[in-house]
Amino acid sequence: MNAILLTGSRVRLACQDAQETSLAFARWQRDTQYVRLLSTDPAFPWSAEKIKSWMVEEQEKPLQDEFFFNIRTIPDDLLIGFVGLHEFSWAHGDAWVAIGIGERQYWGKGYGTEAMRLALQFAFMELNLWRVSLGVYNNNTRAIRSYQKAGFQIEGLQRSAGRRAGQVWDICFMGILRREWEKSLE
Amino acid sequence: MNDNLLVGKLVRLSAVTEAWPEAIARWSRSSETFRLMDSGVSSPYSVKATKDMFDKEFQQEKPNNFLFTIHMLQDDQMIGDIGLDGIRWTHGDCFVGIGIGEKQFWGKGYGTDAMRIILRFAFYELNLHRVSLNVFDYNPRAIRSYEKAGFTHEGRVRQSLNRAGRRWDVVYMGILRAEWERMNAGQ
Numbered sequence: 001m002n003a004i005l006l007t008g009s010r011v012r013l014a015c016q017d018a019q020e021t022s023l024a025f026a027r028w029q030r031d032t033q034y035v036r037l038l039s040t041d042p043a044f045p046w047s048a049e050k051i052k053s054w055m056v057e058e059q060e061k062p063l064q065d066e067f068f069f070n071i072r073t074i075p076d077d078l079l080i081g082f083v084g085l086h087e088f089s090w091a092h093g094d095a096w097v098a099i100g101i102g103e104r105q106y107w108g109k110g111y112g113t114e115a116m117r118l119a120l121q122f123a124f125m126e127l128n129l130w131r132v133s134l135g136v137y138n139n140n141t142r143a144i145r146s147y148q149k150a151g152f153q154i155e156g157l158q159r160s161a162g163r164r165a166g167q168v169w170d171i172c173f174m175g176i177l178r179r180e181w182e183k184s185l186e
Numbered sequence: 187m188n189d190n191l192l193v194g195k196l197v198r199l200s201a202v203t204e205a206w207p208e209a210i211a212r213w214s215r216s217s218e219t220f221r222l223m224d225s226g227v228s229s230p231y232s233v234k235a236t237k238d239m240f241d242k243e244f245q246q247e248k249p250n251n252f253l254f255t256i257h258m259l260q261d262d263q264m265i266g267d268i269g270l271d272g273i274r275w276t277h278g279d280c281f282v283g284i285g286i287g288e289k290q291f292w293g294k295g296y297g298t299d300a301m302r303i304i305l306r307f308a309f310y311e312l313n314l315h316r317v318s319l320n321v322f323d324y325n326p327r328a329i330r331s332y333e334k335a336g337f338t339h340e341g342r343v344r345q346s347l348n349r350a351g352r353r354w355d356v357v358y359m360g361i362l363r364a365e366w367e368r369m370n371a372g373q
Contacts, residue, residue, distance in 0.1 A: 092313065
């Protein structure tokens with residue numbers, strides 16, 4: 001009952017202030033490689049103003065629709081990325097997780113993995129979900145390794161789901177079940 | 187085996203149409219009916235008010251409630267409504283509300299049948315853990331119906347209501363998924 005949620009050793013999950021977050025998102029989106037690894041959408045930058053009004057609209061939706069957090073470092077409190085649970089299928093206890101580390105100097109150092117572990121703790125201990133799903137481009141090996149460390153298993157491969165820079169990218173579907181997550185804590 | 191979740195022995199649960207707000211306005215004219223269903227001041231609703239409420243509460247893209255109208259199997263007449271709301275998904279709990287608006291259908295098992303259908307929907311489609319309700323203790327017919335459907339008395343708020351010159355309790359009832367499954371074992 002007394003578990004401290006949302007706080008790890010090097011990062012914490014924080015609320016998303018629309019003003020601060022839209023400025024950071026707009027800055028990160030100038031890095032097209034970040035956008036391409038994050039999303040299947042075209043790497044088309046949005047203005048901070050447009051991001052902000054979209055974010056305000058999203059935040060007014062009923063709470064059960066999604067839970068998005070900013071990732072902030074401990075102890076210096078820098079905003080380095082975001083993680084969120086969305087696409088809830090409550091009757092089945094499933095949701096999708098999305099994560100992005102916008103600040104490149106924090107790539108490959110375990111910050112994202114810790115943020116994902118916090119998001120899973122929130123998903124299983126607070127939302128009482130049954131499973132968490134994600135999709136990732138198959139050539140994003142750094143991300144896939146991070147998700148495996150957090151406990152995700154590869155569940156399937158959608159072939160040639162993306163075409164970028166003259167290459168064909170597959171989408172890898174991954175998932176973690178509640179009981180697997182519980183076991184990983186032992 | 188009947189494989190339609192929303193069809194019972196006597197009634198079926200249907201998608202809500204424009205006919206529902208009109209029926210609610212009609213049913214609200216009977217203070218006897220109103221007082222059994224609602225602790226608010228018994229006064230008739232206008233059709234416009236019930237339509238506005240319908241649009242606001244139930245016509246959203248993803249409402250956090252599941253409202254049905256109750257129809258007779260024999261001739262499809264709409265006799266009442268039943269719905270799940272206040273769903274707390276992370277805990278798997280919700281409230282159920284039911285009203286049989288047409289008085290000639292009271293006390294004949296139609297409401298109990300509708301309640302059994304919606305419990306099946308709550309437990310086997312929404313995968314909820316429990317269903318809660320409250321009822322006024324001047325409504326023994328409803329309490330008996332809920333008991334038949336499998337609900338247990340869980341508590342009461344004493345002297346919560348003041349009607350017809352005296353105080354009445356609000357009774358809280360609930361049913362757990364495991365209880366419901368035991369009740370339906372072998373069916």
